Amino acid sequence: MNEKTSTIRSKAKALLSLHSWSGIVLGMLLYAVIFTGTVAVVADEIGEWSNSNYPQKLLIKTNVNETVNRLAENTPQEYLDEISVYENDRQQLVYFFHTHKQNPSGDMDEFGIQYKINANGETISQQEGFGSDLFEQEDTYALSRFLVSIHTELHIPSPWGLILTGILGLAMLIASVSGFMMHRHLFTDMFAIRKQRDGKSLKRDSHTVAGTWSIPFAILLAFTGSFFSFSASFGLPAMGIVAFGGDQEALMYTLVGEQQNKSEVPMDSSNVNLMLSDAVKRQSSIPSFVSISHFGTESASLLAFFMPNEGKVGFEQLVYNATNGDFIEHKPLVGTVPSAGSVILSLIYPIHFGTFAGLFSKIIWVALGIAACYVTITGLQLYAHRNEKANSSRWFSRMCVWGFWGLPLCSLSSAFGFFISGSLGLNQSFWTPLTFVIAAAIISILTLAIKNISLLKKVLLVGSGLFCLLLPILRFTSSGVSWLQALQHNMVAMMFIEFILLACSALCFYSLYRTLQVKNNADITESPSLSSQEVV
Amino acid sequence: MNHLIMTLPFILFSLIIILLLAYTDPRRRQIFNKADIKGNTKFTMRPFTRKILAWSLLLPIIPLIIMANYAGILMYSGALTVVGWFVSELPSSII
Numbered sequence A: 001m002n003e004k005t006s007t008i009r010s011k012a013k014a015l016l017s018l019h020s021w022s023g024i025v026l027g028m029l030l031y032a033v034i035f036t037g038t039v040a041v042v043a044d045e046i047g048e049w050s051n052s053n054y055p056q057k058l059l060i061k062t063n064v065n066e067t068v069n070r071l072a073e074n075t076p077q078e079y080l081d082e083i084s085v086y087e088n089d090r091q092q093l094v095y096f097f098h099t100h101k102q103n104p105s106g107d108m109d110e111f112g113i114q115y116k117i118n119a120n121g122e123t124i125s126q127q128e129g130f131g132s133d134l135f136e137q138e139d140t141y142a143l144s145r146f147l148v149s150i151h152t153e154l155h156i157p158s159p160w161g162l163i164l165t166g167i168l169g170l171a172m173l174i175a176s177v178s179g180f181m182m183h184r185h186l187f188t189d190m191f192a193i194r195k196q197r198d199g200k201s202l203k204r205d206s207h208t209v210a211g212t213w214s215i216p217f218a219i220l221l222a223f224t225g226s227f228f229s230f231s232a233s234f235g236l237p238a239m240g241i242v243a244f245g246g247d248q249e250a251l252m253y254t255l256v257g258e259q260q261n262k263s264e265v266p267m268d269s270s271n272v273n274l275m276l277s278d279a280v281k282r283q284s285s286i287p288s289f290v291s292i293s294h295f296g297t298e299s300a301s302l303l304a305f306f307m308p309n310e311g312k313v314g315f316e317q318l319v320y321n322a323t324n325g326d327f328i329e330h331k332p333l334v335g336t337v338p339s340a341g342s343v344i345l346s347l348i349y350p351i352h353f354g355t356f357a358g359l360f361s362k363i364i365w366v367a368l369g370i371a372a373c374y375v376t377i378t379g380l381q382l383y384a385h386r387n388e389k390a391n392s393s394r395w396f397s398r399m400c401v402w403g404f405w406g407l408p409l410c411s412l413s414s415a416f417g418f419f420i421s422g423s424l425g426l427n428q429s430f431w432t433p434l435t436f437v438i439a440a441a442i443i444s445i446l447t448l449a450i451k452n453i454s455l456l457k458k459v460l461l462v463g464s465g466l467f468c469l470l471l472p473i474l475r476f477t478s479s480g481v482s483w484l485q486a487l488q489h490n491m492v493a494m495m496f497i498e499f500i501l502l503a504c505s506a507l508c509f510y511s512l513y514r515t516l517q518v519k520n521n522a523d524i525t526e527s528p529s530l531s532s533q534e535v536v
Numbered sequence B: 001m002n003h004l005i006m007t008l009p010f011i012l013f014s015l016i017i018i019l020l021l022a023y024t025d026p027r028r029r030q031i032f033n034k035a036d037i038k039g040n041t042k043f044t045m046r047p048f049t050r051k052i053l054a055w056s057l058l059l060p061i062i063p064l065i066i067m068a069n070y071a072g073i074l075m076y077s078g079a080l081t082v083v084g085w086f087v088s089e090l091p092s093s094i095i
Helices: A002-041 A043-050 A064-073 A077-081 A131-136 A139-153 A160-182 A203-244 A248-256 A272-283 A340-353 A358-387 A395-423 A428-449 A453-479 A483-488 A492-525 B002-023 B026-034 B047-056 B061-066 B070-089
Strands: A082-087 A092-102 A108-118 A123-130 A289-293 A301-306 A316-321 A326-330
Touching (some): A002 A139, A002 A160, A002 A395, A043 A395, A043 A492, A064 A092, A064 A272, A077 A092, A108 A131, A123 A131, A139 A395, A160 A203, A203 A340, A203 A358, A203 B070, A272 A289, A272 A301, A272 A316, A358 A395, A358 A492, A358 B002, A358 B070, A395 A453, A483 A492, B002 B047, B002 B061, B002 B070, B061 B070
Antiparallel strands (some): A082 A092, A092 A108, A108 A123, A301 A316
16 A cells, blocks of 8 residues: 555656646746737737728729739739739738749748739739748738747747747647646646635645646647647658658649649630639638639639638638639648548647637637636746745746746837837838847846846836837827727727737736735735745 | 627536536635635535536537537637636635
8 A cells, every 4th residue: 555655656746847847947938939829819910900900801892803814914924823812901902923933941932923902903012022031021910920920930940940839839738738647636626726825826726726727728739839830840841751752842732732734725714703702602701812823724723711610610712613713622721632631730720729710719719828828827936936945046036027027018019119110111020020129138137137026027017017008009190090990990800909908908007006005915914925025 | 600609608608607616616615714714605515416517518519519510619618618717716705
């Protein structure tokens, strides 16, 4: 019996070590990925908000057929290989006439001419280059793209950023599974949070309760996140080498499910507008983007891509024969015939980012992200709290404040940089990340300069609260779109982001008020203890 | 939009069940009693009843499957875990 008990204890100890070290070593980076992941869930809404835009449904409201034919006449023949069309966040349709070739980094990329057309059919701009470069220079998405990029790659050059986020996903998976296995009273303690003398929740209980409730989705999100990172950085290149002898083009053709030998015999294409109307009727929604292949040849086809709707979770792709306008098939995401692999792959992105049921599912996914952030924060605070007595400098507690309160403030600062640079006519794609870096440097200096950790936390709280309050005002002054206009035009995404910002501002100031209140009470009753006052 | 509206009642149902489970949770009550926090202790539930209530949280998945509302199943599962966490964090003066 004693032997059995000691075996169980040693196993529990090993699991605790695994859980602690996977969290402590990569905890701060994991928090960065989870926090920006929570923001990335509403990246589309942030894109619309930052441009004070709302979807105009230009794909069905404008004459796409006429524009495609007009632009095709003035575009080199080689770029008619593929034409992608989508609506951006500045009430324009982006037409990218392109072919595929290797970029200077050695990766297969799209290369061609990008036209931006407004609602009246006028050409606003025309640029030639690689698809990846054009997207990186696109100011419309400067803010949302920057925030998503922190989540996916931590702004570390490819493939190392992806590999690191993949490892962080695995660390989250290990922490979740080990946390689940080592907790002996998982279900009996689900609602039990003990309180400290000052009325605050006990950090250990807060960590375990939030962790217990979040376990299923922590595992799901960690797995899907790791899959994304490793498939892009390692899986696809490895598959290309093993199955296709390094031929990236052949790999892409197989994955996309397109025939390699296409007829280039000229033939008039069917009316694009009619195919789009049919696709909209079939799906009861507007496509996210349209891709026309081999335009003006007898191999011409049109693919309309739809986000999940009507209770489905995966993406939908409708393919048309663009020579006669006939509907061909609901195309699988991978390959030419339906398969389990394709179904699973089409589910992974919507499940990871919660984009399967519009704003409703995104709100739930944001809440799941907040829960995961809370688990990470309380876990690291727990470690800081336990070790601070042994460490006089309390550098770990200081680092926790720097990371937990600094990252949101830096992200808010990048939004400031986006609006101010936009108002001054500067390059928003350059200034948005730079403002983040400047804010990070200032916060780091403050962290080193302010000795009192509690004061540091208050300063960062005030900064975040003020920025959340000022951003809607800044957005209004830069675009001139008021809340009344937003309501008139049903700009749900913009109103949602402004509501979230104002709620966060209120929360920051309330938290500050509570901290000051607790301090005052502690001053009256007894001298403040280290645990209640100094630890975040 | 219909599939979203169809999911809301189930989320509200889960909220009520979780509130009941938290309110009658013996461990939670034991902690509050130890801390001399006064709450309503008259309403109790047998462990078997609590188990039935906990299992009933899975019931909404059946109609959602029948309606082929797979997005609803995911949303319900996500909301269930978030609601559970929020309810656990509520102070004893509320629940």
